[in-house]
Amino acid sequence: MLQVRSVSRSFGEIRAVDDVSFDVKSGRMTGFVGANGSGKTTTMRVILGVLAADSGTVSWKDRPVTQSVRQRFGYMPEERGLYPKMKVAEQVIYLARLHGLDRATAHRQTHELLEQLDVAERADDPVEQLSLGNQQRVQIAAALVHDPEVLILDEPFSGLDPLAIEIVLNVLRDRASRGAPVLFSSHQLEVVERLCDDLVIISNGAVAASGSRDQLRTRFGPPRYELVVGDDAGWVRDIPGVRLVELDGARAVFDLDDGTEAAGVVSGAPGPEQAVLQSAVERGTVRSFSPVVPSLAEIFKELV
Numbered sequence: 625m626l627q628v629r630s631v632s633r634s635f636g637e638i639r640a641v642d643d644v645s646f647d648v649k650s651g652r653m654t655g656f657v658g659a660n661g662s663g664k665t666t667t668m669r670v671i672l673g674v675l676a677a678d679s680g681t682v683s684w685k686d687r688p689v690t691q692s693v694r695q696r697f698g699y700m701p702e703e704r705g706l707y708p709k710m711k712v713a714e715q716v717i718y719l720a721r722l723h724g725l726d727r728a729t730a731h732r733q734t735h736e737l738l739e740q741l742d743v744a745e746r747a748d749d750p751v752e753q754l755s756l757g758n759q760q761r762v763q764i765a766a767a768l769v770h771d772p773e774v775l776i777l778d779e780p781f782s783g784l785d786p787l788a789i790e791i792v793l794n795v796l797r798d799r800a801s802r803g804a805p806v807l808f809s810s811h812q813l814e815v816v817e818r819l820c821d822d823l824v825i826i827s828n829g830a831v832a833a834s835g836s837r838d839q840l841r842t843r844f845g846p847p848r849y850e851l852v853v854g855d856d857a858g859w860v861r862d863i864p865g866v867r868l869v870e871l872d873g874a875r876a877v878f879d880l881d882d883g884t885e886a887a888g889v890v891s892g893a894p895g896p897e898q899a900v901l902q903s904a905v906e907r908g909t910v911r912s913f914s915p916v917v918p919s920l921a922e923i924f925k926e927l928v
C-alpha cells in the first residue's frame with residue numbers, strides 16, 4: 625500500500641496541498657478528482673519526489689519512499705515529455721534502458737505495450753507525426769515499460785477518444801490486477817466512476833472525502849428512491865415524510881425528508897419509502913421500486 629500522510633506544500637502564499645492523507649491500495653485503481661487548481665498535480669509530484677513536501681510523508685510497503693524506491697514507480701506527468709523527433713519504439717526503449725532494463729527486455733516490453741495500446745504500427749514513426757491521442761498512448765507506454773510497482777498517472781485519459789479510453793483502461797486494469805496500486809487523476813468523472821475502485825476527492829488542497837467508490841455513493845447520497853407504477857404516480861407527493869424530486873407520469877423519484885430514516889435504519893420502524901411502496905401496491909401495478917445511488921458527478925457537486 626502507498627500511504628500519503630499529512631502532506632502539505634505551499635507556493636509562497638498559496639497552500640496548494642494542505643495536510644493531505646490517503647492510501648492507494650495494492651491491486652486497486654484509485655481515482656483522484658478535484659476542480660482545477662485543487663492540488664492533484666502537486667500531490668502527485670510530491671509522491672514522485674519531483675517536488676519536496678513542506679511536511680508530511682509518503683511511504684510504500686511501510687517504508688519511506690526514497691529515490692531508489694521511486695525508480696520502481698511509473699509516472700505519467702501532466703506535462704507530456706516525449707522527444708518529438710525520436711521514433712516511437714526507439715524512445716520507449718530508451719526510457720526503459722534509463723530504468724535499468726537490459727536491451728532485450730526493453731525491446732520486448734516496448735513492443736508488447738505498443739501492441740496492447742494499439743499503436744504498434746506507428747513504432748517506426750517520429751512521435752511528432754502521431755495524433756495527440758496516439759502520442760498520449762506512447763506516453764502511457766513510457767510510464768509502464770519498466771513494469772513499475774506503483775503507477776501514478778496525471779490525466780491519462782485526457783484527449784483520448786472512447787475507443788482509446790477502453791484500450792488504456794484495460795491496460796491499467798491489467799496492471800492493477802497484477803498487484804500494482806494505480807493512482808490516476810481525471811476530470812472525466814464518468815470515466816473515473818466506471819474505472820476506479822477507490823476515490824480521493826480533493827478540494828482547495830484538502831481531502832474532502834476518500835474511500836471505496838461504493839461506500840462514498842452510499843455515504844453521500846440522500847436516501848432516494850424511484851417508483852414506476854401502472855398509471856399516474858402523482859399521489860406520492862402526499863405521503864408524509866417524502867419529498868417528490870421528479871414526476872414523469874407513472875414514474876416518481878423521491879427523497880426522504882431531512883431527518884427521516886429509511887426502513888431498518890432505526891430498528892423496527894418502517895420508513896416512509898415503505899409507505900409509498902405499500903400505497904403503490906394497494907393502488908395497482910408496481911413496475912419497479914428501487915433505491916437510486918448518486919453518480920460521482922452528483923457527489924462531486926456536493927463536495928467541491
Ligand SMILES: Nc1ncnc2c1ncn2[C@@H]1O[C@H](COP(=O)(O)OP(=O)(O)OP(=O)(O)O)[C@@H](O)[C@H]1O
Pocket residue numbers: 635638639640658659660661662663664665666667
Ligand atoms: N510551481 C508552482 N508555482 C506556484 N504555484 C503553483 C505551482 N504549482 C502549482 N501551483 C498552484 O498550486 C495550486 C494547486 O495546483 P495543482 O496543479 O496541484 O492543481 P490541480 O488539481 O492539478 O489542477 P488541474 O486540475 O488544473 O491540473 C494552484 O493554485 C496552482 O496555481
